[in-house]
Amino acid sequence: MVATSSFVISLVFSSCCFVLLLGVYIISSRQPGNVLIYYPRRVLLNEDPCTILKSRGPFTWATEAWSATEDELVAAAGLDATVYLHLFTAALEIILLSAIFCVPVLVSLSATSGYNAMEEKMNPRASFSGFDNLSMGNVEPGSTKLWGFLIGMFWVSLVTYFVLWRSYRRIVLLRIRQQKSAIARPHEFTVLVKDLPKPTVHETQSDQVDSFFRMVHPGAYDRCIVVNDLRKVEKLYKELEKTLRELEHTEALFELSKEKGNFKRVRPMHKTGFLGCVGPVVDNIHYLKSRIRELTSQFEEEQKRLLETEESNTALVIFNNRRSAAQAGQVVHAPHAPYWRVTPAPEPNELVWRNLHISAWEHWLRKIVVYVPTFLIVVAYAIPILLVASLLSLRNLEDILPFLKSITKHKAIHDILQSDDDANAPSPSLINGDTLDARSGTSTGRQGLLPQICLLIFLALPPKLMFILSKAEGFSAQSRIVRSASAKYFYIIIFNVYFGVTIFGTIFANLSSIKHMVDQDQFLVARLIRLLGSQLPPVAMYYITYIVLKFCIGYGFELSRLVSLTSYHVKRKFKCQAEWEKFESWAPGAFTYHQSIPNDLLILTLALCYAVIAPMILIFAFLYFLLGWLVQRNQALNIHVPDWESNGSLWPHIHHRILAALLAAQITAVAYFAVKEFLFTPILLILPLLTLVFHVYCKRTWRPLIERVSLFMATEEVTVQPSTTTVVAAYTPIYLRADAARIHDQASTQ
Amino acid sequence: MVATSSFVISLVFSSCCFVLLLGVYIISSRQPGNVLIYYPRRVLLNEDPCTILKSRGPFTWATEAWSATEDELVAAAGLDATVYLHLFTAALEIILLSAIFCVPVLVSLSATSGYNAMEEKMNPRASFSGFDNLSMGNVEPGSTKLWGFLIGMFWVSLVTYFVLWRSYRRIVLLRIRQQKSAIARPHEFTVLVKDLPKPTVHETQSDQVDSFFRMVHPGAYDRCIVVNDLRKVEKLYKELEKTLRELEHTEALFELSKEKGNFKRVRPMHKTGFLGCVGPVVDNIHYLKSRIRELTSQFEEEQKRLLETEESNTALVIFNNRRSAAQAGQVVHAPHAPYWRVTPAPEPNELVWRNLHISAWEHWLRKIVVYVPTFLIVVAYAIPILLVASLLSLRNLEDILPFLKSITKHKAIHDILQSDDDANAPSPSLINGDTLDARSGTSTGRQGLLPQICLLIFLALPPKLMFILSKAEGFSAQSRIVRSASAKYFYIIIFNVYFGVTIFGTIFANLSSIKHMVDQDQFLVARLIRLLGSQLPPVAMYYITYIVLKFCIGYGFELSRLVSLTSYHVKRKFKCQAEWEKFESWAPGAFTYHQSIPNDLLILTLALCYAVIAPMILIFAFLYFLLGWLVQRNQALNIHVPDWESNGSLWPHIHHRILAALLAAQITAVAYFAVKEFLFTPILLILPLLTLVFHVYCKRTWRPLIERVSLFMATEEVTVQPSTTTVVAAYTPIYLRADAARIHDQASTQ
Incomplete structure (x- = not known):
């Protein structure tokens, strides 16, 4: 029962972190000086900081988030954010409805079985935690109890179809309410x-x-x-803007130094050469002003050219x-x-002006070209994960790199790296075909905290890169870029966390036995599949700690905005001089869908895949989505401000991936039921077919209603119709507007 | 070289059949009495039989077919038939362009290798025909010559993309010419x-x-x-029509017997009970007349009801x-x-009136329900094919059913069943992992004629059943039914002929060695794949005889219309009395696309799959499509009359299946190159990806132009616009027309 205790330690650690972060939030969100961090959306709407903070208890955020209606959310954060938040609602519904059957029925079926105990008797090296006894792994192969699990899989699938169907309808209705209420745009x-x-x-x-x-x-x-083609004018505009900001910053700094009567009171100087290290020394302000004059004339010239040619x-x-x-x-x-x-x-804000001139042909070519690095990243990202997975079973690593032993013999280091791996010696029985017994692998030792934090950090890196890659593909709309980036990151995360940890983890854990098999030329695919299959239930515990860590730390940070808070105060203190710098130090930004959607979908994938195999995961996944639901609603109501609006185009993207997760769960179930030698496993093959049928049904029936505007809605009487001039003005990019004024005025005063 | 000689015998036999059938055509098509069989389309256009036959040489049909332009074809047979004929053009282009590289380069590469000879030396039981030496099987594993074959695969793929792209464009242009020239419909x-x-x-x-x-x-x-819902009225209408025809037939028979002063001159009588065997005896004419009165009143009542309710x-x-x-x-x-x-x-003719009332939901349900029997047929049809495949290696059959030996010991029976199988004893070397040698299988013995004719007959049966199944799915348009039936038959034919013959054939041929492997618990998937792979080149010869048989006999019968001719003369002589019977005895009918398209696509699939592995197949596939092109053009110009027109909607269907065939070829190539231990096999993995990209490109760019009418075309000025009354009349089903008159008039005179 060592594993269980280390599991509990990990849960306690995560919970403590969360309580700490919640404390930070409750305290600091009530300081008037932090209003810009915790209620920026409302400050931008010119609400008074005092009224915002007045009569707020420590948990007002939660009750507010709880009671907000969908229409309020749409009004506050836009349709896209509401659709994203609906992902949490749908996930909660799926998990709750699944749990109604799976947790009481399947857990008691498992708990009353005794396969693990039998295994332990047969093979003294095998060791199972108490938690493992609550999963399907504890049921005897070929037992009639497996019927219960089979029904469970059907129940989970049907529940998912139902929730997805209802969600699609809800989103469509929401979209229509939005279209109806709006003044024509x-x-x-x-x-x-x-x-x-x-x-x-x-x-x-x-x-x-x-x-x-x-x-x-x-x-x-x-x-x-x-x-x-607006790329050149965009580049000039951005450079001009940057230079203007730099000038503003320098001037503000100079003013400050004059006021304070600081040392020297000299005008700021810098060198013009590479990185300001070489070249002649110039006066910063003079230099920037002349550079602005130069850029302005270039910009105006390009602007004029663009307005004249087609x-x-x-x-x-x-x-x-x-x-x-x-x-x-x-x-x-x-x-x-x-x-x-x-x-x-x-919508005008959603247009990616620099990509608009790209022809369909070039767009295609770019897509194909981008496909290559994406594929490589998806696959190659397995390498760091592999290293993580190898850390998971330190003992194996020590086998390969013997010098590690000298480090890990210190008890403390060893404990952090890995809670226990005494029972993890690869079983020699693996090699004998008849008494094949793969359970003795590792996996009970996977609850160590370090590898999980490692994994979390590794997986936080790719979204930005994926966004850049997707942008390079040449989409015309921001939402398409976000969806494409989200899809890419979803592949990475699923491939690496779901498949990677299970498959590579198992292979690493059993490295020596596999090597032995290969050496003896007895490497059989069937045995490998059986080995992988038998690893599924123990891995569940690893994923549960992952989920708990994720919602405690992840949503703890999200709620407390610890990073933004710190950087805001640091910048305030040491850096901000110009107006734009002050704004940037607290600018709330929009939701980063391409990062959060795949992460949330991963948890849902894990929940669906283990709903039957290890139903206890549902409880933790439920907590994840419940906390996520509250926190993200709070963020939508108080913090994030959308940059653009795609009117709910995110839903089909989310819908497809939930369905893909279900398909993965169904295929996993088929494989695992087969490993359990259940005679009626082929009945499960109906499920992937059902999923396919449901997918085609939704694609044909519901998707057009989100991607297009129905004629009926477009025929509705318009109360306020924008004039042609308004529409043209809205669709003139900022670079070509006469009121690129903010820059012009400033530039002309120089 | 026994195999080669039996291969030649089979070719000679097929050619003789073809010459014979061609002779029949040339002679009987010039008899004025057969004009209704060989030129029905022109007779229906009221051309004089004498002018049709005047100044026609024995090969005028071929020169006419050769020189007909696409516009002439459209005018004569409609756009759908022209699109179908374009399948032959596209296949010819693909095969010809592929052959330019594959036949000279790859055949000479194979011919200069000596792997087969080496094999024969190593394993005295192995035997290869001279033909086998011209295929990739003769190249040494891992040889640099394999680069040539790799380039060949790329060449074949690129050629296919190019031809498919050009074809799509051509069909779209053809459709537009058609839309432009036509009076608004x-x-x-x-x-x-x-x-x-x-x-x-x-x-x-x-x-x-x-x-x-x-x-x-x-x-x-x-x-x-x-x-x-028109099902009831349709049923009554059909029954009424049938009874009227029966009456006409009976009256004509009675008149005839009166004229001829034949025996008895009694009015025809029959019993009313089950199958006319029991019950009271009634006068036929009286009985039918009263039945018609009854049906007419029922029909009119239902018609009235339908016109009044909605x-x-x-x-x-x-x-x-x-x-x-x-x-x-x-x-x-x-x-x-x-x-x-x-x-x-x-178009009005294309509507399936009885399915129109079906809702999308019910249509879905029907589709899913029909899916089950279709799937079962696709899979279960392997059973007769399996029997055929087992016949292919008679020796194995004798192993299983020893009593067969007493029958097949007669030389003559043995020779028909199987030309040779002396070399086919399963090699014991299969069982030893190291010197794995799977080539000694059978396959050289697959040129026997009987199994192939068997296969041809088996595969002629399902199209009708598939058509009925597709109709039950509830499509609203005839062309959708045809496409669905064609798709189903395509699965059957590909699954059974392409996979079935190769895989089941190999398994049966090596039954005893596989049994031996299983008994010894040494059954390895890798070995099985290798065994299957090594069977590919020898199977090519089997497919070549299949192709030759198919075009000689198939197109021979198609051209000579031997079946129609015989039945026409028989019916004329013994049966036809009423006008409708006379017409039905020669009614030409339309192309049966759901039967012919999958058959032609199968040949193209075989050609693509073996283009690199056994390039000689290209020559025979070329002959198949050349003959098919000529014969089917002749049929389009002189014989078939379309029932309906879907304006080219068949092309995407054909296009996708050609692309699927190419994908199958590419995957086969990957597997076979791997069997050949070629180090650079992974390069071939680019090809399936390319195919996928090309597929998506075509689907997005070209398919909408065929499935929809562009706004530009729809805006074109109309020269003759049909009045609303005309349109309504066209869209009134015959059962609801006032001029269900033909029946009414006849019925009222009774």
Whole structure:
């Protein structure tokens, strides 16, 4: 029972961390000086800090989050955030409904069995924790009790279908409420047209678009905006902005030093060469001002050029009514070639201007090119995970690198690295085909804290990289980039955590026996599968500690915003001088969906996969999503401010991945039931087929209702219709606006 | 070299059959009495039989077929037939371009190797035909020559992509030419709306449709036709028609007997009971007349009921311009639930009236229900094929059923059943892991004619059954039924011929060695794969004889129409009395796509899969498609008359299956190169990925252009626009027409 105690230690440690972080939140969120960190969204809405803090108890955040309705969430954080929060609701529903059957029935079935005890008798090296006795591993192979687990798998699947179906319907209704209540917005009148053919020599691109759309949409076409390649002007704009900010910072610093009567009172100087280390010394302020003059003229020149020429194959087409725009966005326009691809326009904020000129062909090519590094990362990220997995069974590592023994012989170090691995010597019985017994592997020793923290850190790194890769693919809408990045990270996380830990972990743990098998030329795939299968229940305990760590530390940090809080106060104290710096020190930002969605989905995947094999995991997964639900709702209500809105386009993405998780669970179940020598295992093969059918059903029935605007909605009477000028203004990128003024004014005063 | 000689015998036999059938065609097609069989399409166009036959040489059919342009084909046989014929063009292009590299380069690479000879020396039981030496099997494992084959696989893949891409473009252009030239047709103004919600109590279904469409398509909506459940009226109509025909037949028979002054001159009588064997004797003519009166009143009652009530959830909606109809067919209408599913209406002839009232939900359910028997047939059809495969190696059969020896010891019987199997004793070396040698299997003995004819007959049976199953799924359009039936038959044929013959054939051939392995508990998947892989080149020869048999006999019969010719003359002589019987005896019918497409695709699959492994197959596949191209063009020009037109919707179906065949070829290549111990085999893994990318590209870019009507085309000026009355008349099923007259008139005269 060593393993259980180390498991409990790990749970206690995580809980303590959480209580600590909750304490930090409760205390610091009531300091008026921290209002900008804990209620930035409300500060941005010009609420008074005192009213915000007035009459708030230590748990007001939780009750507020609990009682907020969906419509309130949409009003506060937008539809996308609400859809993301619905992931938690759906997960809670799935887990709760699954647990109703799985926890009481299956756990008692397991607890009344005695396979583990028998194993321990047969093989003195095998060791099982008390926790292991509550999982399917404790049931005797071929026992009739397995029927209960089979029914459990069906129950979990049906529950998931039901919840997913209901969620889809709910999201669709939510979207419609949103569309109905809203005043008509510019994107409802606009479509994005890509892959325009080259115009003839006698006409400009906009002439061509004009005549084409006037013909196919008589009476409804209003005007078009041809979108040029904006990369150069964007670059100049950003550089100008950066230089202006630098100037502001330098001037503020200089003023400060004058006020304080500080030492020297000299104007700040720097060297112009590489990294400010070489080259002639110049006066910072003078230098920056001249650089701004230079950039401004370059920028204005480029802006003028862009406004005069039309060299692109992309245009935004504006209609004078919503119905025509909705129709145009869904219809094939070109007769016989891949030209005139019309799609509904994303909202202005959501457009990725620098990617708009990219043709479908180039977009394809970019996608394929990006596919290569993504694939490599998915696979190669297994290497650090492999190292982690090898740490999991330190004893094996010591076998390979004997010098480690001299380090780990110190009890303290050893304990942190690995709680126990006395029982983990690979069993020689593995090699004898008849009495194949793979349970003696490791896995009971996987509750060590260090490897898990390791894993958490490793998995926090890739999202940013994935986002950059997805951006390079050339999508026109921010939400597409986020979805693509999220999909990539989901692959990494599932491949590495779910498959990686189980498969590589088992292989490493049994390294010497596998080596022995290979040496003797008796390496059999069937035996390997059996070995992997038998590892499933013990691994569950590892995942439970992972889940607990994740919600205690993860959501603890999320709620307390410890990192933001510290950096805010540090920056305030030592760095911030200019206005923009002050704002940036507390700017709340939006949800980083591409990071959080895959992480949450991973927990749901683990819960679904182990719902039947080790039902106790459901309780911890439930706690994860419950805490997540509260914390993220609080974040949505008080902190994050969305940069853009894609009107719920995230749901199909989430839906598909939950369904994929279910499929993984079903396939795992088939394999594990087979390992358990259950005669009726083939009945389980119905489930993957059902999942497939459900997937196609949802794709055909519900997805179009989220991806497109129905004609019925588009025909609704509009109360306030934006004028053409408003729409055109909304769809003019900031670089081309006359009111790139903020920069111009500042630049002209120099 | 026994095998080669039996291979030659089989080729000679097939060729003789073909020459014979060609002779039959040349002679009988020039008899004026056979004009109705060989030129029915032209007779139906009221061409004079004499002008048809005048100045036709014996090979005019071939030159005519050769020189017909695509537009002529469209005019004569419709777009669907032209698209089907394009399958032959595409296959010819793929095979020819592949052969340019594969035949000269790869065959010479194989011919200059000597692995087979070495094998024969090593293992005296192994025997290879001269033909086997021209295949990749003859190249030494791990040899650098394998690079040539690797390049060959890339070449074949690239060629296929190129041809498929060009074909898609061609079909799209063809479709557009067709749309442009045509006078506007009723289906261009119509959409099909399914899953209407229940109307409120205050309105009828058509009121509801009216108000909805008037709102979302203001100004463009014309009127709607609510389609009720027509199954009962269809049944009554068919029964009435059948009884009328029976009466006509009986009367004609009676007249004839009167004229001829034949024996008895009694009126025909029959018993009314079961199968005309029991019950009271009645006068046929009287009985039929009273039955007709009864049916007519029932039919008219049902017709009246249908015209008065509206109880269905399906409607046809007619617009007053093509543009609006084209838009409506592509746009989501309902705001938030799976209602108001609008799709472009099929042409009136293509509609399956009895399925129109089926809701999407029921359609789904039916699809799933039909899936089960389909799956069982796909798998269970392997049983007869397995028997065939077991016949292939008679010796093994004799091992199992020793009494067979007493039959097959007669030389003649033995020779027909199997040309040779002296070399086929399972090699004991299989069992020793080190000197694993699987080549000694059988397969050289697979050229026997009997098993192949067996296979041909077995595979001719399922298409009709698949058609019935697909019809039961509840599709609204004939072309969808045909495509679904074709897909099902394609699975059967590929699963059974391609996988079945190779895998089951090999297993049966090596039954005793496999049994030995299993007995000794040494059954290894890796060995089995290696065994299967090594069987690939020898099986090629079996497939070549299959291809030759198929095009000689298959297209020989197709061209000579021997079956139709015989049945025509027999019926003429002994049976036909009534007008409808005379017509039915020569009615040409349409192409049976669901039978011919999978068969042609099978040959293409074989050609692609063996293009690199045994390149000689390309020559025979080329002959198959060349002959098929000529014969089917002739059939399109002179014989078949289409029942309906789906405007080229068959091409995506064909395209996907060619691509699937290529994928199968690529996966086969990966496996076989691995068996050949080629170090750079992983390079081949790029190809399946490329295929996937190409598939997605085509699906996104080209498929919408075939499945939908582009707005540009729909906006084209219409020269002749059908009136609303014309459109409504076209979309009134024959059972509800006032001119169900043909029947009414006849019925009322009784």
